[in-house]
Amino acid sequence: MRMRKKKNLAPRMEKCESVWVKNPQEYKGGWKHLFGNDNPIHLEIGCGKGAFITGMAKKYPNINFLAVEKVEDVIVMAMEKAVESELKNVYFIDINAEELTDIFAEGEIERIYLNFSDPWKKKKQAKRRLTHKNFLDSYKKILKSGGYIWFKTDNKDMFEFSLNSFAEENFKLENITFDLHSSDFKDNVMTEYERRFSEVGMPIYRLEAVYLDWKDKREKPNILDKLPLDKIQSVKLPFDKISINKISFDKIPVIGKKTEKTNNVPALKE
Numbered sequence: 001m002r003m004r005k006k007k008n009l010a011p012r013m014e015k016c017e018s019v020w021v022k023n024p025q026e027y028k029g030g031w032k033h034l035f036g037n038d039n040p041i042h043l044e045i046g047c048g049k050g051a052f053i054t055g056m057a058k059k060y061p062n063i064n065f066l067a068v069e070k071v072e073d074v075i076v077m078a079m080e081k082a083v084e085s086e087l088k089n090v091y092f093i094d095i096n097a098e099e100l101t102d103i104f105a106e107g108e109i110e111r112i113y114l115n116f117s118d119p120w121k122k123k124k125q126a127k128r129r130l131t132h133k134n135f136l137d138s139y140k141k142i143l144k145s146g147g148y149i150w151f152k153t154d155n156k157d158m159f160e161f162s163l164n165s166f167a168e169e170n171f172k173l174e175n176i177t178f179d180l181h182s183s184d185f186k187d188n189v190m191t192e193y194e195r196r197f198s199e200v201g202m203p204i205y206r207l208e209a210v211y212l213d214w215k216d217k218r219e220k221p222n223i224l225d226k227l228p229l230d231k232i233q234s235v236k237l238p239f240d241k242i243s244i245n246k247i248s249f250d251k252i253p254v255i256g257k258k259t260e261k262t263n264n265v266p267a268l269k270e
Ligand SMILES: C[S@@+](CC[C@H](N)C(=O)[O-])C[C@H]1O[C@@H](n2cnc3c(N)ncnc32)[C@H](O)[C@@H]1O
Pocket: 001, 045, 046, 047, 048, 049, 068, 069, 070, 071, 074, 095, 096, 097, 098, 115, 116, 117, 118, 130, 191, 192, 193, 194
């Protein structure tokens, strides 16, 4: 998200000091003290202007929300929304996601949200994608075993890249959909980007990735166990084929009834 520096940025940031965490390193291992309770902590990375995180904080008062965003001109708008709504269960951190392990202890986070993360289209920029292996490794360090990453995007190349990345990093994939707004997922809170893309009719891709700490187990699961083929929910498959961990999924058996639209690729479960 490119934006010109906002006028009066510094005073606007200061006005949001009730929700702005200026020294996040100080809370490492003790974020619950900031919230003053033991409620689960959910973290959004790349919150943009904050429609999602403030919407979630209103909807779920018993969850503690944190939002990371590296662009100050943008995070200030998210913080202003939270201040205006007088939310007490959300705080904002203006850092680069590369620093997550400096500010969170092992297992401190129960869920991570990645919404419309920048796709960084060029191959040489792949390391900047928030679902790149390097980022997934850092998420594993801060997530509880059994914790989730909820990921949604409008960008099918980014989605395909991410499916591969999660599978290769031994996350278990659940509730994959290629058209979120036509799926039976009822818990959706829209982001600014999501509103914009869905208004022009673009499908939204979504998945949930579960982090399971396999350390204690004798064997890692087979890679195919991690892809819940019976849960693929959408009729509009955007890919000619999906390649996950170098396995081509144009060969997956069709689930449920075939429709013309689906072109004999994974179809709606009936
Ligand atoms: C395409 S925007 C999406 C914003 C919002 N999530 C939405 O859906 O409307 C991506 C956001 O992620 C932020 N971002 C990208 N990489 C980041 C990183 N490494 N650390 C923190 N924020 C990042 C960008 O600054 C930008 O605001």
